[in-house]
Amino acid sequence: MTIILEDDARQYIARFETISGVSARDCLVLEEKLVLVVPPGSLGAAIGAGGQHVKRFEAQAGLTVQVVEGAETPETFVANALAPATVYNVTISENDDTVAYVEVPAGDRGAAIGTDGERIDIARRLAGRHFDIDDIQLS
16 A cells, blocks of 8 residues: 655654654654654664654654554554554454454553544554554444
């Protein structure tokens, strides 16, 4: 699947790579936040020890930064996008729409949803961009 990035997203990706040494695969530019998707296995390097890369990038960009680890499968990708919530299982249903049904413990529903639904909305957007998933439902 091809992801088309706007110029500002490409510029943020380039600046993040300069700081962290990790090239992001995707960047969502939201009002007060950037969401970067990094290749599988590179989350720790992207964040840096004690979060130093993210903190430095946030200071330069003037925005809050969320880093999501990419994945080869839609199930793993959805779970990663909902982190730090614990995800027990992700089932993809392909009928009229493609929906990811996500099992999270009751105590982690708030973390999966995020403040004002922000985390699950971001996960939905990313899952749609990377795996053509139309919706994410928590159970």
